[in-house]
Amino acid sequence: MQTIHAQINDVLPAAVLPAFSEFARLLDLEVATEGETMSLKMFSGSIDLTAAKGGLSLRLVAENERRLYLLQQMVMGRLDRLEPVPQLEWERVDAGALPPNLSIATVTGIRQISPNVRRVRVTFADIARYAEDGLHFRLVISALPPAQASGGSVREWPVIDASGRTRWPEGDASLHRPVYTVREISPAEGWMDFDVYIHHGGRVSAWTERAGAGDRIGLMGPTQLKRDLPGWVAFLGDETALPAIAMYLRSLPADASGQAVIACADLADLQDLTHPEGVQVTWIQRIDSALVSALKAMTLPASDRYVWFAAERAEAEQARDWLRDTRGLTKTEMNVTTFWSRSEIGDSI
Ligand SMILES: Cc1cc2nc3c(=O)[nH]c(=O)nc-3n(C[C@H](O)[C@H](O)[C@H](O)COP(=O)(O)OP(=O)(O)OC[C@H]3O[C@@H](n4cnc5c(N)ncnc54)[C@H](O)[C@@H]3O)c2cc1C
Numbered sequence: 361m362q363t364i365h366a367q368i369n370d371v372l373p374a375a376v377l378p379a380f381s382e383f384a385r386l387l388d389l390e391v392a393t394e395g396e397t398m399s400l401k402m403f404s405g406s407i408d409l410t411a412a413k414g415g416l417s418l419r420l421v422a423e424n425e426r427r428l429y430l431l432q433q434m435v436m437g438r439l440d441r442l443e444p445v446p447q448l449e450w451e452r453v454d455a456g457a458l459p460p461n462l463s464i465a466t467v468t469g470i471r472q473i474s475p476n477v478r479r480v481r482v483t484f485a486d487i488a489r490y491a492e493d494g495l496h497f498r499l500v501i502s503a504l505p506p507a508q509a510s511g512g513s514v515r516e517w518p519v520i521d522a523s524g525r526t527r528w529p530e531g532d533a534s535l536h537r538p539v540y541t542v543r544e545i546s547p548a549e550g551w552m553d554f555d556v557y558i559h560h561g562g563r564v565s566a567w568t569e570r571a572g573a574g575d576r577i578g579l580m581g582p583t584q585l586k587r588d589l590p591g592w593v594a595f596l597g598d599e600t601a602l603p604a605i606a607m608y609l610r611s612l613p614a615d616a617s618g619q620a621v622i623a624c625a626d627l628a629d630l631q632d633l634t635h636p637e638g639v640q641v642t643w644i645q646r647i648d649s650a651l652v653s654a655l656k657a658m659t660l661p662a663s664d665r666y667v668w669f670a671a672e673r674a675e676a677e678q679a680r681d682w683l684r685d686t687r688g689l690t691k692t693e694m695n696v697t698t699f700w701s702r703s704e705i706g707d708s709i
Pocket of ligand 1: 541
């Protein structure tokens with residue numbers, strides 16, 4: 361376990377604690393109050409806030425340095441919303457260092473695997489960390505619009521500043537950090553693949569055209585694949601969710617049952633997926649609300665069930681409303697996520 365302490369001086373606890381109660385409420389976190397200490401518990405670790413003379417003392421505990429850093433960023437993110445921003449002092453700050461959750465990866469190849477999908481292979485030092493059920497990560501590349509960007513490498517890395525915050529490069533060096541998914545990984549051979557669905561106007565799509573072997577990019581993460589799934593599972597998603605569905609289907613026990621429905625605008629993007637015999641995989645054309653219609657047509661068991669749905673925002677919202685309000689699924693029985701949003705001016709698909 362890793363621990364770090366901090367102090368906020370010259371502040372009334374009542375000016376700060378409600379911000380953390382609200383944070384806990386939003387994220388549905390476990391909160392405990394004992395004496396002068398409020399404790400927040402979450403997947404990444406715990407945050408204790410204790411009212412002390414003239415201010416607050418903080419104690420953050422996490423399994424490793426990366427999670428501890430994420431907790432620190434979370435705390436500062438909450439404080440930065442207050443007016444005036446309370447001054448927080450960490451017992452130690454590794455100013456000038458790279459954020460511990462950033463891996464610098466080298467591209468070893470990019471290939472077109474189907475009409476609208478490019479597979480990127482990267483290698484990096486701490487790849488074993490991603491092999492332990494790693495699922496999603498933030499891809500860190502140049503944020504410049506395709507017409508202005510040149511080369512595939514990141515020019516300047518984010519660093520930890522004197523206050524402990526991540527300082528992101530600005531101007532021409534600013535960085536884009538969309539979320540992608542591990543598709544295949546071999547720590548023994550030292551490579552990891554991720555698939556990019558090519559779409560009109562996408563900065564990552566354009567990056568896959570100009571990048572090549574030797575380019576250096578950033579990866580931040582990963583989040584973890586959920587293992588303890590019930591006996592019946594359903595996975596529904598579009599092209600952007602295909603890598604995650606592939607990872608889940610491969611991780612299921614041999615006796616799992618359920619369904620997977622994948623919607624593609626172009627069915628030539630269909631892939632061979634490894635899955636248990638009891639999970640039926642169906643490919644559908646991505647038109648109108650086809651995924652939501654497929655969800656509504658499913659016969660869900662009354663218990664021991666889990667529905668995972670990921671697609672464009674409007675579809676994800678419809679799916680969440682229907683699962684929760686019409687079918688009465690609880691939070692632990694479903695995971696519905698927006699994987700991308702149509703821009704206001706409209707996208708090509
Ligand atoms: C948890 C998670 C995991 C994901 N995993 C993957 C993955 O493995 N592979 C993958 O390809 N995507 C994945 N995505 C989706 C990806 O992060 C988004 O599509 C992201 O917007 C791509 O960034 P961009 O730079 O290409 O687009 P931007 O430059 O940010 O946006 C440019 C334009 O493209 C539009 N746009 C964004 N995505 C799409 C789309 N899919 N179709 C049509 N228009 C779009 C935007 O509305 C905007 O107008 C994932 C998303 C999440 C949340």
